[in-house]
Every structure is written in C-alpha cells, then in structure tokens.
Amino acid sequence: xxxxxxxxxxxxxxxxxxxxxxxxxxxxxxxxxxxxxxxxxxxxxxxxxxxxxxxxxxxxxxxxxxxxxxxxxxxxxxxxxxxxxxxxxxxxxxxxxxxxxxxxxxxxxxxxxxxxxxxxxxxxxxxxxxxxxxxxxx
Ligand code: T46
Numbered sequence: 001x002x003x004x005x006x007x008x009x010x011x012x013x014x015x016x017x018x019x020x021x022x023x024x025x026x027x028x029x030x031x032x033x034x035x036x037x038x039x040x041x042x043x044x045x046x047x048x049x050x051x052x053x054x055x056x057x058x059x060x061x062x063x064x065x066x067x068x069x070x071x072x073x074x075x076x077x078x079x080x081x082x083x084x085x086x087x088x089x090x091x092x093x094x095x096x097x098x099x100x101x102x103x104x105x106x107x108x109x110x111x112x113x114x115x116x117x118x119x120x121x122x123x124x125x126x127x128x129x130x131x132x133x134x135x136x137x138x
Pocket of ligand 1: 042
C-alpha cells in the first residue's frame with residue numbers, strides 16, 4: 001500500500017469563467033485536470049452543522065472534493081501529522097490521494113460537497129479504525 005503524507009494532498013483551482021453580461025460564473029472540470037478517470041460521482045448535502053462525515057482512509061481510492069455550495073473543513077492525517085483545509089470556493093477543490101485519513105466537519109448551512117472518485121464504491125477499500133490506519137500507514 002502506498003504511504004502518502006498530508007503534503008501530497010493538493011488544492012486544485014478550476015477555471016472560473018465570469019460572464020461579462022452579469023450572468024454569474026461557470027467552472028469546468030475537463031479530463032486533464034484530474035490524475036484519474038472518474039468512475040463515480042456522489043455528493044453530501046443537508047449535513048447538520050454539528051455532524052461529522054468521513055473518519056476513515058482509503059487504500060487505493062483517489063477523490064476530488066469540491067464545495068459546490070457553502071463551506072466545510074477537511075481534517076487530513078497521515079498518521080504523523082495533521083492539517084485542516086477549509087473548502088469554501090466552488091472553483092477550488094481538494095485532491096486526496098490514497099492512504100490519508102480524512103474527517104469532514106463544520107458544514108455551513110446549505111453546503112454541498114461534490115466528490116469525484118477514481119473507483120466505484122468498495123467497502124473493502126476503507127480503513128475505518130484509526131489505530132489500524134496508523135499501524136498500516138505511518
Ligand atoms: C469520503 C467522504 C468525503 C454507498 O453506498 N456508495 C457510495 O459511493 C458511498 C460514498 C457511500 N455509500 C454508502 C455506505 C454507507 O452505508 O453510504 C453510507 C454512508 O457512507 P460513509 O459513512 O462512508 O459516508 P461519509 O460521508 O462518512 O464518507 C464518504 C465516503 O465514503 C468517503 O470515501 O471520503 O464521503
């Protein structure tokens with residue numbers, strides 16, 4: 001299994017096309033922006049402000065998280081270090097590589113987290129116990 005560190009997690013800024021006639025903005029994700037082919041798309045929404053999502057790592061899965069609306073915090077851990085990234089711009093997303101523990105919290109009202117994933121859903125790819133994660137990845 002790949003040992004990645006939190007420094008391998010990167011923010012990706014998407015092009016933002018502001019309409020010159022005041023019709024708002026358009027952002028686009030074309031295939032060369034992500035280092036994987038998209039196999040699955042899902043989204044988190046109606047998350048209460050005191051709720052917490054994630055709390056696991058993936059063995060192989062790569063994911064791109066995009067705050068389509070509102071904001072939330074992503075806490076990243078590699079077993080040694082930890083870092084918190086606030087996602088609050090619909091044209092700025094987070095590319096999470098395999099082997100990184102993630103926790104999502106502080107969802108604002110109306111926040112929507114879009115996730116583009118490199119693989120279809122597979123429970124066997126999850127590590128849901130932090131001590132197991134630390135043993136395998138740090
Ligand atoms: C991640 C964060 C950001 C499915 O049936 N298909 C799916 O594609 C997904 C993602 C989940 N599920 C089922 C499995 C559980 O019964 O939906 C239920 C909730 O899943 P989970 O507790 O894993 O949800 P989150 O929000 O804690 O985590 C999800 C992703 O699982 C995870 O990869 O990084 O969103």
